[in-house]
Amino acid sequence: MPNCIKCGTQNAENAVFCSTCGLALNQSPMMVHTSTYENITTKGTNGFAITALILGIISLLLSPLSILAIIFGGVGIGQTGPNSNYKGRGMAIAGLVLGIVAIVLWVGILIWDFSSISGSSIVGTSLSV
Numbered sequence: 001m002p003n004c005i006k007c008g009t010q011n012a013e014n015a016v017f018c019s020t021c022g023l024a025l026n027q028s029p030m031m032v033h034t035s036t037y038e039n040i041t042t043k044g045t046n047g048f049a050i051t052a053l054i055l056g057i058i059s060l061l062l063s064p065l066s067i068l069a070i071i072f073g074g075v076g077i078g079q080t081g082p083n084s085n086y087k088g089r090g091m092a093i094a095g096l097v098l099g100i101v102a103i104v105l106w107v108g109i110l111i112w113d114f115s116s117i118s119g120s121s122i123v124g125t126s127l128s129v
């Protein structure tokens, strides 16, 4: 005996629509509650996007963090997609890009470092970096 979630009318066991207001009865109260909850909470900025942007900026100074910035940026982009109400897609993309830039810079510096040093000291230099 499904109760209508809109008007509360108790309908017949096999009823598809509410006999009073015509609402489809195959929506469970939990689903309605969840979508209402999401509508309230998805207004905020995505946490992964914020974290990605911060990590991206920091990774320009501390290169190993760039890997985290890329991971958080990727997750942030995924969670701020067209079907999401989250804000912060631009921040997530910025974090991802900054992370990639940091890795490119880091690798570039390492290659430049290697090429500017004679062969015998390469191992010691790479360990000290």
Ligand SMILES: [Zn+2]
Residues within 6 Å of the ligand: 004, 005, 006, 007, 008, 009, 018, 019, 020, 021, 022, 023
């Ligand atoms: Zn109803």
